[in-house]
Amino acid sequence: MGELQDRELIFVFTGPDGSGRKTVADSVGTTFGIPKVVSYATRKPRSGEIDGQDYHFISAEQYAEMEGRDEFIESVALHNCRYGLRRDDIEHSFQQDGCIYLIVNPEGAEILKQLYGHHVIRIFIYADRATVAEREERQGLSQELIQDHLSHYAAAMAYQSACEHAFENYDLAHTVFDITNTLEAYLQRNLVERD
Template sequence: MVELNDRELIFVFTGPDGSGRKTVADSVGTTFGMPKVLSYATRTPRPGEVNGQDYHFITPELYDLMEDGGEFIESVTLQNNRYGLRGIDIEQSFQKEGCIYLVLNPEGAELLKEMYGDHVVRIFIYADRKTVESREREQGINEEIIADHLDNYEIAMAYQSSCEHVFENYDLAHTVFDITNTLEDYLQRDLVERD
């Protein structure tokens, strides 16, 4: 297990694809001014995704070089695309801030929990199957990818019992508000609510 100091926390947003976990995570991260640690991906950006904001989109050749160099602490293949997370990116983010956040699939969330123990707080975001399917169609995601996400929906949903916190995501503002209030306890910040 990697040693962190008491104030260093990793908030991992996870849940089924299409649940809105990335949008929720980015809103919460912005609220607290937390840096986001990005994964590396060998696929092309989907509609609305931006290189350096959602993922580091790289070539399979560069991915191979990084993997051969032992740079990834996590590396998975999903739908013939590879995704990796570098330990050095996490370490460098902690040099800037005491708390960071990531958006990961359940496998990645579990790996970080094993590595960093109680310093990892897993936040499970979900919506029902029909809502997930509808959201992904509205985003213009390829039907084959949507079908794959729906095939894995139940597997992803099963991970919620392992997470420290679980939130339904049907109303973005409400979900972000609830999560922000929950994270206040971890961050021990005394923010005053104003009308």
């Protein structure tokens, strides 16, 4: 792992499943033109998910081979599926772009913080349990999966106090606006307002 420069930052979006962290993260990333490092997953794509954009969807066998080669900087098992971030993807993105963002669960966020220290800015996205359940129902997730996610809700919420920033996500535009204002200080782009 190479030494990171001061301006090389990893914006890590985390929080409970169903909080909207992916939608918020992608909107913020697009606003700033920051590339996303995409995780690998052994599950099938859900409705609307695109391979290479939401996750790299691979087989359990491919995942095991990559893990055997120690390619993952972070690897977790959730809901009978494996999710991982490749070390090379992060390193390559830093060389190309300097700043990146990614979307991981609290366990992944903590691993990245331990590895990269002050270069990691954790952005915790949350909503109340009822809102989370309602969003996941609208996404067409099974009741079994929704209940499984909700069983981890309290543990995920407990990670909020460890994060550098937390945002309640009930209105997407408002949440994205607040986060972009917050991240501007880290990026120090010296933008000038024009009339």
